[in-house]
Amino acid sequence: MNQRLPVQGAQGDLLRLVATGRAESRAELARLSGLAASSVSLRVEELIDAGLLAEEGSGTSRGGRRPRRLRLSSGAGVLAVADLGSHHVRLGLLDLSGAPLVIEERGCEIADGPQATLDAIADAFDELLAEHVPPGTPLRGVGTGIPGPVDPATLRVVNPSRMPGWNDFPVAGHLANRYDLPILVENDANLMAAGEARWWPERENLMVVKAGTGIGCGLIVNGHLHRGRGAAGDISHVRVLSDSSILCACGLPDCLEAHASGAALMSVLRESGIEVTRTADVVTLVNDAVPEATSLVRTSGRRIGEVLTVLVNFFNPDVVAVGGSLSAAEPLVTSIRAAVWELCLPLATRDLEIVPARAGRDAALLGAGALLLDAALTGR
Amino acid sequence: MNQRLPVQGAQGDLLRLVATGRAESRAELARLSGLAASSVSLRVEELIDAGLLAEEGSGTSRGGRRPRRLRLSSGAGVLAVADLGSHHVRLGLLDLSGAPLVIEERGCEIADGPQATLDAIADAFDELLAEHVPPGTPLRGVGTGIPGPVDPATLRVVNPSRMPGWNDFPVAGHLANRYDLPILVENDANLMAAGEARWWPERENLMVVKAGTGIGCGLIVNGHLHRGRGAAGDISHVRVLSDSSILCACGLPDCLEAHASGAALMSVLRESGIEVTRTADVVTLVNDAVPEATSLVRTSGRRIGEVLTVLVNFFNPDVVAVGGSLSAAEPLVTSIRAAVWELCLPLATRDLEIVPARAGRDAALLGAGALLLDAALTGR
DNA sequence: GTCACTTCCTTCGATTTCGAAGATAAGCCG
């Protein structure tokens, strides 16, 4: 039941506009796509005949005839997406609009190596498909997030830390053996950024900070994920000022990650005798108003904010969205905001929004869906 | 003799490809534009009839029939471009391909205010047009670089330092009163980046550092100038580490610009009794192997490099090009390179080129030409 | 209820674009 989307030419643009929720009538499609209204009608007709779009009642009038509302056909297909962490994987199925049909979390040791891990994910996909998708609904794409750098040219993992056996492994190639479909392999922070971007349709330039066990960042430029040469978005290895020096895993001292990541906070808390095992524990402590934890999170936010200052001046985004498990601790965003406001050029911060991420914990999965939809519609 | 380019639809893309030197035969146009070869032939025919393109002999064979070489018609039009500095303005005329017909430098006090300055520039354009352009060759666009921030939405100058009377002045509006043509108003570092980008046709993501009296930076993302909300590219107000503290004009201490700009180097040199009046004097001292000057430039490069480290990790460009008058001092690029190489992630620096800018001292004018051509071809 | 107006969508002839086929003009090779 796997097959590529049978769209060609302008159909792809139209289907994308409906799938992403930007248009839900022929008139809106015409406005947004730039095509003539007559052409839109013809293409929509074809998409309905192909079983990809469906008409559903009518929308609200804007002062004239009511539009006939278009939506994705429920049988148009599903996407299988995963987000791989060190000790677990979140995975699920989405419809083409990116709406989740089912999402679940499973245990999974990334240290078991790529073959075992990827096969386990694919088996999980098969289970979910059998259980949650009506027979006949085709799978249209498969994607996964990786907690490490991915070379966009080869879709291989490069120089990952904490992923033994994965270096240079052709992740996409391995999956392509099992699925003759568009395959997406992408860094997890980038996926999160792509997911967050869906929530800011009117903004073009976003920085999405992932503050969790580590610190990552994804960049949306002109509405599209910026990959650079594959390493773009790293903010964790910037040197920060501090009293005590900490050596980072990268070999240099006093990286942001070594001082401000969830892992760093946990090790400080443990030294002062407070038991924590996961980043979420830190958040719990903060919400329980444990002073040591709150103070640490504030300092962490301040440091992240100081680093962001440089990047905000340089990149001048519309929005800085702060996500990741640590962002659930409210002082984090507050102190990031304070630092950026204080140290940035006024010109760079006027109209800048610094806010908690909107997309929630499944941001990466939704981002995978968004990118896969694009891949499926552009034919690769 | 001013008139907008009479191009429509696909003609614009084709003309741009020829003007920017990326294509010079119908076959190349077909490959690069994605249009069918037959459509290309038809549009080229029209462009020739309109007097915009001309056929000129034949190119070299690639194993088959030789292509009929296309070039811009010499009567296709000219662009008038200026780059405004504090005490002078460089201005000139370019053909549509961006090749200079005439470029000259004039004295001009930016402190005289926008009206006087812009009128003087326009008068200079008129002189140059009368003198260097055959009658009947139309002017197709007017553009100027500004040594301060420009709001891309309104094309006004915002919060400029050292430009009394310019704040919020509608530069484009004023010029539009005199020319009913595409008008370009852009920050000078951005123009420089756009000019440099022409020299890197095969690279998508560039950082172009302008190291002169001040320090600026322009950003090319996916081949296009990134403006952000209008302030993108600022790197001069990043805090750097140093023994002695210097207060920057922005109100905060130890900005990069306060320590590493040409102006900063000059003031240090003057304190040690060495007479310098312009950034070029510093370069001369370095080339004469005056140890104090060389050492200062090295330190400056080191500091710029340390700042770039953060940005290279984050933005992961293909190329960092270093221009501006100070870049003529060879140790500058060398020490920038050394710092970035030492402190960046290996993944971000693999295949990264850090090199002196290719476009030379007229980079900003050429950049203005490039952007104006786009503006003229897209109809605004 | 009627009339003016707006918006949505379709019809239909004109225009643009495509793509397959062929004409043109080379280089290569014996």
Place this chain on the structure above:
DNA sequence: CGGCTTATCTTCGAAATCGAAGGAAGTGAC
């Protein structure tokens, strides 16, 4: 020199797209 290959460019019928006109289905004023 004459075939073979390759690349460039044009011709021509088919398909896609456009835009003007009009029908359909609403809102709001009177």
